[in-house]
Amino acid sequence: MTPALALERLMLHPAYDRFVEYARTVMPVGLVDQADAAATEAHAILADAAVRLADGKGKGMSAGDLPGWLRLGLLDTLSAFAAGRATTCRHNPDATRPRPVLAAAWRPGMVVCPGCAHLLSLKHDPVADAVCDSCGRQCAGVEHDDGIYPGMVQLGPLIYQYGTCGDCRPTIASGNPLSGPLPAEQGTPRGTGRVQPRTRRGRSRGKGGQR
Numbered sequence: 001m002t003p004a005l006a007l008e009r010l011m012l013h014p015a016y017d018r019f020v021e022y023a024r025t026v027m028p029v030g031l032v033d034q035a036d037a038a039a040t041e042a043h044a045i046l047a048d049a050a051v052r053l054a055d056g057k058g059k060g061m062s063a064g065d066l067p068g069w070l071r072l073g074l075l076d077t078l079s080a081f082a083a084g085r086a087t088t089c090r091h092n093p094d095a096t097r098p099r100p101v102l103a104a105a106w107r108p109g110m111v112v113c114p115g116c117a118h119l120l121s122l123k124h125d126p127v128a129d130a131v132c133d134s135c136g137r138q139c140a141g142v143e144h145d146d147g148i149y150p151g152m153v154q155l156g157p158l159i160y161q162y163g164t165c166g167d168c169r170p171t172i173a174s175g176n177p178l179s180g181p182l183p184a185e186q187g188t189p190r191g192t193g194r195v196q197p198r199t200r201r202g203r204s205r206g207k208g209g210q211r
């Protein structure tokens, strides 16, 4: 079993919350605090993006709310990062020094700091930008009513971006706007600054009109 599959099984287990509570009691206190701070900061970045992209209601969700392809991609990236196998930006984000980091379904194995979000951008690759991260279909484009719907999810310090065709959009059963349809964003290039900390790109509302 791969680490990602093992993690997935763990997270979908009914006793997962109790496991996390237990893990926190046996982890070094300093590391728990650092991890908490990183997760809180990552959540703030995500919530800020939610305010700009959707109706501003960033809600929590559980692993079971995510479709399998998204959950596995996320866990694969997280386990590669934790094992030091991920390709990173030059700032060398490291899982042992928790702080917010970004990754994307279309760049497997790459983890960057928020300041290096451009490394994940598909702005200059319109062909790749039109490919659904779930089914791999090449979409015809928003002008044919067949654009890509971007979204992002957070797990701990990691913000994971993805883009899907209309058929593969995750449902919003959890009420998480970031895993649901974001029509205002449809058809715009992925990874072009939506997850910048508010101090950097707070002026822009999403990336509409910045093509």
Ligand SMILES: [Zn+2]
Residues within 6 Å of the ligand: 089, 090, 091, 092, 112, 113, 114, 115, 116
């Ligand atoms: Zn960086």
Ligand SMILES: [Zn+2]
Residues within 6 Å of the ligand: 132, 133, 134, 135, 136, 137, 164, 165, 166, 167, 168
């Ligand atoms: Zn699809």
